[in-house]
């Protein structure tokens with residue numbers, strides 16, 4: 001039984017008013033949820049309303065809100081020391097490097113550079129790729145999201161408002177279409193898998209006509225596009241891209257900030273496609289919400305000398321303690337849970353899709369699932385307005401969702417989500433879809 005909440009409540013309303021006076025207006029607030037506390041996949045707002053969280057703070061709280069083992073790890077570390085800086089050493093930082101070496105998606109030994117966010121992991125990868133190859137140019141993908149600092153921003157191409165007012169960006173990035181199988185943009189040869197068409201476009205049109213391959217340092221790509229619409233790349237893409245990179249000495253850099261740390265049921269989404277990258281960018285789910293990122297590279301590639309890159313907080317002890325606890329929990333339970341409960345969620349979403357003509361496609365891997373809303377199943381024209389309605393209606397019924405792409409809702413709950421929570425959340429989701437279809441599609445009397 002789905003009930004409707006009166007939102008925002010009075011306490012939330014007053015905090016939002018105070019926020020307006022003192023906090024930057026640039027933050028992309030989705031709806032008026034003001035958090036009080038959370039446990040696992042449940043969160044409560046300051047007026048005592050309970051919600052299921054299928055957004056996980058943008059795929060960040062991988063082990064759920066305030067997992068007791070993560071809380072204990074942070075508490076224990078806080079009592080010993082909170083900070084020492086990257087001019088010194090401490091053991092948890094080394095342990096985290098050892099764990100990342102174990103789980104890195106390549107056979108060779110790995111080295112890690114710790115950061116405080118996703119965008120900083122991407123910045124570090126850009127710098128390392130330039131340093132290691134001695135080349136300056138890059139290839140990025142339309143629809144990609146890599147962060148908002150000047151280097152990462154030059155790659156971000158999911159919406160033009162990220163760039164508006166901020167030119168000039170870092171130069172040296174050429175964007176190509178992402179191999180989106182639902183909205184293919186290029187015309188392939190008969191029988192050619194669409195993923196291979198995109199790589200052929202890179203080779204023939206970009207390398208052949210714009211930038212010589214021997215000036216390209218790296219290709220930066222999300223194995224599953226996140227902000228761009230939870231898009232799983234078309235068949236044939238990654239093997240062909242890896243082959244192209246190998247042939248020209250170009251580094252394959254995967255941005256796993258959103259798709260990594262078990263979200264797709266494997267440590268890294270790239271493992272779903274049978275190729276090994278050279279550099280991996282991580283953040284979000286790595287420390288269950290404590291700000292931490294990592295740029296993990298093949299050790300032979302991370303050949304920059306002392307002083308060439310660094311930061312004050314890198315390897316922060318609280319963040320490392322949280323990350324070590326997070327990795328243990330994901331390894332013990334949540335990789336398997338993401339696969340099992342992700343399959344259940346996928347099945348339920350497919351069934352909902354069959355009942356609702358506004359849903360064009362359900363896609364994704366593990367617990368990184370996207371539902372795309374369209375105006376017409378044949379033309380696949382995105383229905384952004386209906387998607388926005390679904391998100392708002394779900395919120396008013398106690399479910400936190402976030403949009404992505406033009407007209408997609410992402411389902412990215414904490415990796416500890418239970419089957420019962422999926423059933424409960426998707427019941428609310430379907431009710432929101434039903435109401436949105438009624439409001440948006442029914443002609444006014």
Ligand SMILES: Cc1ncc(COP(=O)(O)O)c(C=O)c1O
Pocket residue numbers: 058117118119120122145146147148222226227255256257258259283284
């Ligand atoms: C794939 C990807 N890369 C990079 C970033 C940037 O991360 P942050 O916001 O921590 O800088 C994000 C954030 O959404 C992301 O999804």
